[in-house]
Amino acid sequence: MKTKCLHVLKYALISSCLLAGMIVLLLLAAALYEEPMTMHFERALGVTVSNVRPVVPGPGMPEGFTPLRSTNNVDLIRVDDLFFMAFRTAPSHFASPNARLHVMRSDDLGETWHEEYVVRLERDVREPRFLYFNNKLFLYFYTGGVDPLRFEPGHIHVCWRQPSGTWTRPEPIYKPGYVVWRARARNDVAWMSVYYGADIYGKGFRGEARLLCSRDGLQWEPISEKPQVDWVGAEEAEFVFDEHGGIVALVRLEVGGGALVCRAPADRLDQWETRFTPYKVDSSLMFTCKGRYFVVGRRNVAGRSARALDWPESIRNAWSMAFYSITRKRTCVYEIDPETLELFPLFDLPSRGDTAFAGMAPLDDEGRYLLVNYSSPLDGSDWPWIGGQLFGSVLYGCELDCSRL
Numbered sequence: 001m002k003t004k005c006l007h008v009l010k011y012a013l014i015s016s017c018l019l020a021g022m023i024v025l026l027l028l029a030a031a032l033y034e035e036p037m038t039m040h041f042e043r044a045l046g047v048t049v050s051n052v053r054p055v056v057p058g059p060g061m062p063e064g065f066t067p068l069r070s071t072n073n074v075d076l077i078r079v080d081d082l083f084f085m086a087f088r089t090a091p092s093h094f095a096s097p098n099a100r101l102h103v104m105r106s107d108d109l110g111e112t113w114h115e116e117y118v119v120r121l122e123r124d125v126r127e128p129r130f131l132y133f134n135n136k137l138f139l140y141f142y143t144g145g146v147d148p149l150r151f152e153p154g155h156i157h158v159c160w161r162q163p164s165g166t167w168t169r170p171e172p173i174y175k176p177g178y179v180v181w182r183a184r185a186r187n188d189v190a191w192m193s194v195y196y197g198a199d200i201y202g203k204g205f206r207g208e209a210r211l212l213c214s215r216d217g218l219q220w221e222p223i224s225e226k227p228q229v230d231w232v233g234a235e236e237a238e239f240v241f242d243e244h245g246g247i248v249a250l251v252r253l254e255v256g257g258g259a260l261v262c263r264a265p266a267d268r269l270d271q272w273e274t275r276f277t278p279y280k281v282d283s284s285l286m287f288t289c290k291g292r293y294f295v296v297g298r299r300n301v302a303g304r305s306a307r308a309l310d311w312p313e314s315i316r317n318a319w320s321m322a323f324y325s326i327t328r329k330r331t332c333v334y335e336i337d338p339e340t341l342e343l344f345p346l347f348d349l350p351s352r353g354d355t356a357f358a359g360m361a362p363l364d365d366e367g368r369y370l371l372v373n374y375s376s377p378l379d380g381s382d383w384p385w386i387g388g389q390l391f392g393s394v395l396y397g398c399e400l401d402c403s404r405l
Helices: 002-032 313-325 385-391
Strands: 053-056 070-079 082-090 100-106 114-119 125-133 136-143 156-160 171-173 178-186 189-196 209-214 234-241 247-253 259-264 273-277 285-289 292-300 329-337 342-349 359-362 368-375 394-401
Touching (some): 070 125, 070 394, 125 178, 234 285, 247 285, 285 359
Parallel strands (some): 070 359
Antiparallel strands (some): 070 082, 189 209, 247 259, 259 273, 285 292, 329 342, 368 394
């Protein structure tokens, strides 16, 4: 009997080891998996990018400044001759009560930085967004939870820079459960894209990405009763205005995967026409140059994010999101054709691991920009996304030049 039990135990141990080995091999295969993506280099002629340089941590940071392991979620703005940069730093990519936002100022085109303000609220803080409106510099962000395994958006908050150079205390705006994505000003109106995140991962949840407007940067109201996009998992609605006051936009579809390329005419800003693409572009930043529409956002090395399309919806979505987490990522520059609503990948920026949440500000009026993005260390391992989220990231800067378009 004793011998039989030992044999059973031995076979159980061998089976467990074989199963563990198979899981490791599957994870390794997924991490190394790559689907070719056609890069439209011909559309990028006239666009150049300088060598990247470290920003945070970097030689231009204030003496003694030490970020935490994961530095990400960055925004930039230029106000007259001053550059402002805001970024998040935390123990990891995930929610933490130790997360904080730093606001830096530069008076030499981003070469050196001086710290002006730190946001610490004993809960997660992220998505810093600048807006210069009515001669006032605003900073918007949202508060999350403290559990790294949950997505718990609380309130969008705002603070602003006073003439003395000090910043006001953050105060909540709009409704709970919403996440700010982008704030832009046109003429005498401020515009903000937001999405409802409280139930974004709920089964069958219809996403809600919408546009708000404001006359003072503090009181915000939706432009319509219905959201602009209500697809499942709709979030991160990035947008820019065209020369006529219409909108060109890109909306991420988190659950189910993919993205929507959108447009709306100036007289119907609440009615967004959409076109689906199976390639999800996370954390997108849009900008225009010489009448063309560009996007800086994440690219999945493993290709499309929506997989196993013939599986039941809940299982398909769970598998697609799990597979997405264990594959590699890059930050890519894309172009949108506003007429056909097509999305064209142009080229990758130096990036790997946990990457893609950029900020940029103009260096001149000719099409030269300072671009700051985050990535896992470029001289380190090419981690799958989840590895980079756990093991850290830093900020890099470069000059993006579109002046020869």
